Amino acid sequence: MDVLSGSVLTDDDIISGYVCIEGGRVVAIEEGKPSETPLATGLVMPPMVNSHTHCADAGLKIRPGMTIDDLVAPPNGLKHRYLRSLTAQQLENNISRYAEISNRNGIGIFIDFREGGEEGCRILRKTAPGSVILGRPLSEEYDYNEMNCILGIADGIGISSISDMNTRHLEQIADHTRRANKILAIHASEKEREDMDLILSLDPTFIVHMVEATDSDLLKCAESEVPIVVCARSNRYFGKVPPVKRMLECGADIAIGTDNAMLCDPDMRSEASVFRDILVSQGGLSGDVADPMLRQGRKILYPHNKIHVSVGMPADLTVLPCPGEFQVDRMLRDRGGVFRYKPETGESK
Template sequence: MKYVQGEILTTDGFITGYISFEENQGVFEVRKGVPPEKPIVKGFILPTFVNAHIHIGDSFIRDKHLKLPCNVKDLVAPPYGLKHRLLKEASEQEILEGIQMSLGEMTNSGTSCFCDFREGGLIGIFQLRKAMKNSSVDSVILSRPSQMTYEKEELDRLLQNSNGVGLSSISDWEPAEIEKISKHVRKKKKLFALHASEVVRENIDRILDLRPNLLIHMIAATKADLDRVNDANIPIVVCPRSYAFFHLKNNLALMKKTGVTILLGTDNAMINTPDVGEEVRFLHNTGLFSLEELLTKVTYTPRKALNLDDCIQGRDLSEKFIVLERDSLKPLYVSK
């Protein structure tokens, strides 16, 4: 039997105690007090991380060490942003190796599930599944039509092979097309997610009319917008390191005030490592949220918000857990 000791994050906050476990066989006991033998590590003990927003397909670009434009439109906006040109030029092998690099980084940093905004239509989904074949990380795949139009048959096939649809913002779309897509996704009872109000504020009525299950960013939204999102019970994923890269102002203090459900994501894998723990460390330095709040946002909250029952077996501390070093918040131990 092995032991880890420290502050254990539960849905009711931290408790001080220890976990006894057998490697590869899961957790046996979570207990208060002191373990009967010397623990292998001491620190903050919590369920594995969930990265609530990533575009893992562009990981290969990070490996090129290019000087990337710090401007959302030039870098990532479809269809002409640099990322989309590089994706078009890349070989499948290059893309797969990039995804596998990110999967390895997630495993090592204690992330057990990620929600991917899969670009490139059906081919994009198959590429991700191929790259994930031997990986222990789980995914929620939100796919995207290959063109900026609604095609019924294509959408049916996308939804058969993914957990839902994740689109760029309403500003990129013809209103009629995006409305048809959201209606179709809802009818099939799959997830509909959308980037919204990242650089400029977008019309909240148009966003909410699409009845999204999940919104990404909303950092240019007003308090009234956030209140309405909160009333509609829609979680928002924020990606703080990405905002720093693009020099974007954020409204996280306002979000906190409105009480909207916040999840954390790492966004474009070409810019940031897929380690959502980095977002926690980044935000922890701002002092805006307590450590308990931040760690809950990357463990229990996303599992609930994304309804991860069918994605994650170890939903709580019953199977997989990680131990973070108390000062650096870096993983000391990741259970297998």
């Protein structure tokens, strides 16, 4: 039997205790200290979900102070010119390096907005098969066949912004994605405030950013149960601050993503630290970063289960170092190596 100890993310709360594993499955969760020597100590939890990434631009070096338009706006922002200049092999190299670092940092799945149409999705699926891929059509008008091809490979569609497309086209893409029972996600109110009623009428699975959202926009998200993914370090690069305390007060579900690889490494502890600092500066509580960091990303993908450690689940687990009794600040301060336990191979570091 293998044991992981310290604290455990359970259905109810984070408890002081340990997890027992046999035959690749969690067979017990107990409070207190184990009699066996644990393989690793810290916060035991399912691997984190990084809820918003663009993994392929990992190789691009950028100078400080670029604007959203100059850097990421399609079709001719620096990022898009860079991606078009790469060979398939160079893209694969960027993606595989990114996936490896994500895994080392305790991230099980990243939800990627993949540029480059069908071919872009194909390269990501081949290189990082476990990622959640949200593709983007290349056609300027709705193209039924292209949508079918993208959705045949991808898990859904990631729309760069409602301001980049006409409403009819957006609705056709949203309808097609919904009919295919796939994920629809949208960058929303990043550079400037966008029409929340139009965004919500597309019935997105989740939206990203909401930096320029009003309280009324945030309340509408909460009422519609559309989660918001916050990317605080990426916003900071562009001189923007997400209203995280207001988001929480409005009752919205908040998850965390690390956004463009050229701006931020795939490290949820670094990302959550910046989120926490902003939350505290806005008068919020440091501990309120735990739920966005640890639970909400998995909840987007698995609304009803697999969010916590539970008896009977495959022992695909992450242990984040956290000295002593669990405290969010202690966990974010400790940058020691993350331990990964995989059911098929037993222990792994």
